[in-house]
Amino acid sequence: MSKFIKPSINDIEISGIRQFNTYASQFPEAIKLTLGELDFNTPKRIKDKAIEALNNNKTRYTTNQGIVELRKKITKDTLFTEDNVILTVGTTEALAIVLKSVVDQDDEIIIPTPGYVGYEPLIHLEGGKVREIDTTKTNNCITKDALEDAYSERTKALLVTSPNNPTGHVLSTEEMAVITQFVTDHDILLVADEIYHDITFELSQSFRDVASLKNRSVILGGYSKSHAMTGFRIGYVIASTELIKGFLKVHQYTVTSTSTISQYAALEAEEFTYSDMVETLKTRRDYVTDTLDHLGIEYIQPEGAFYVFYNISSTGLTSLEYCKQLLQDYGVALIPGEYFLGHHNAYVRLSYAADLTTLKKAMTQIELMHTKIK
């Protein structure tokens, strides 16, 4: 690494997921169920809206905050208004500017695990620490006791993801009540990563609707998953105007604004839910979980997103050993659980961003491996 790069940047490790993907690319014939990107195209009506914007020369800067029409649509029928929104370069940038604005030296952020790997580096970069809560010990739910145990004088925020990556768990009404009480009691901030919000199969609820949290909640959302728009790089953050004022400073100096074309395209995404896609994902979810049931493999019930996090402890292998063996000997790539926040070595993540035929082949191979190990 160059000596001009400062130590805290050098300390950021390349994520295990990336490393494993590089390794998996040596097996070009393998079925890859490693992806965080859906196998659906962006709906034509959204692409047409982007084309319309281009033809109408909507190719100049918008305000830093983004076009008011989209901010209005995002907050329609919520407790918030257009003033409470910044349009961002995907949910990634929303997360980056929020953590940059909030996390100070030695601040602690509580995060339930299993969790997304992208949170910790951003918190470390600001000198903060992650306090993990292992939800696999409490039936995959966030409990009051676990939150109180993790709390300290340095706690600045609680960060939750619902639906969760890598588990697909959707926060229940009870969990949301526990969380609301906890952040209110301790006067801390709630950061709710709701990037998978529109991909749920049973229950669907959002912290953007919890009135009592209005001044202490930060909602991160976007269109990458819900409308297969990853390449458009458009997401948003919703928060009180006081918080938005701070986030906007970081946003303007980080990116100025997000793509004007993508902002106009997202206007169309706000007009409909991609229900065909969600239905298809539900069918796949059901197929995978039914098969795991049949094989007697335990998993965390996925209620949203497009992942199944299943337990491999019966094999006696670590999650990396399991994934390497499954890849080398059976031609299926999954992500070892140890690479997610919380290092859950007893689990692996299967992404069902693949068609049913492919999933069936993959599950047959998984069955083969488990039969052989027994």
Place this chain on the structure above:
Amino acid sequence: MSKFIKPSINDIEISGIRQFNTYASQFPEAIKLTLGELDFNTPKRIKDKAIEALNNNKTRYTTNQGIVELRKKITKDTLFTEDNVILTVGTTEALAIVLKSVVDQDDEIIIPTPGYVGYEPLIHLEGGKVREIDTTKTNNCITKDALEDAYSERTKALLVTSPNNPTGHVLSTEEMAVITQFVTDHDILLVADEIYHDITFELSQSFRDVASLKNRSVILGGYSKSHAMTGFRIGYVIASTELIKGFLKVHQYTVTSTSTISQYAALEAEEFTYSDMVETLKTRRDYVTDTLDHLGIEYIQPEGAFYVFYNISSTGLTSLEYCKQLLQDYGVALIPGEYFLGHHNAYVRLSYAADLTTLKKAMTQIELMHTKIK
């Protein structure tokens, strides 16, 4: 401001330029020569390339670094290769990730002034300091003496902008030699902001061609100005692979990648220079400077970009007083020099991102005001 926002973010002030623009918006009839965005549309062939990308479903994530085809085109006929490039969300993000990766607590960054206002907040956020060099004292040129005076043990980098905003000054061959020697002698980094690189009227040269700096130069570029693509949010950083490795970590956690559609559109921008636009800008530049000559008003010779930074000290007014009077009494909005890096109170910035008819009206009003003051 919210108590959840940390002090260093609260300390960032909203830029004077923004404040002045808000003030100027109270005069809707006024001629606004305040803009950093050109009055040209994105060329049709670029928009068509974006449309083609949309129709071909090029709407998924690219790699974090960006599509290799564009990185190859950017580095064609240079000392660098595609491995030396990251595609960014405009030059803004390129600057943000570079300063974030390089500037550590108490590091000093030398910046010649007059300069762009966006540098200092990013440096302060990392705990660094700006050491200014006032080039108006040295005939608007960077000299060895001034650089050596600004140097200290804490100097991490020299940041230069060519063509410059707000002056339009283009670094001469002599200045580039002085800079090259200085950063090499002291073993520091050179950050060259070349966002206006393709808008020059006489001399045009780039630090990307200085072989001896290959391992210590960071070149920031983009298409926002050269091809009127501000809303596409696409730029790039060029540096050694060792530096790129560090920048890439910050880039991936800040934005993941920039818009896929914009990356494909920029492929077309790489195919041509927007020479009609540059010719038009040269005509405007000549008109404005000829008029200033005629009025006996001194200015820094603009050789690129689309700004004239002219001296108003003969009026006896501060730059803010001058701009307010010109706006209120004569209906022309310029930006006070005190709002740029270096706080050059004897100057104002006129942007000629406006057609010749508008510029003529504006210059007539400026003449009126100067006649009255005399």
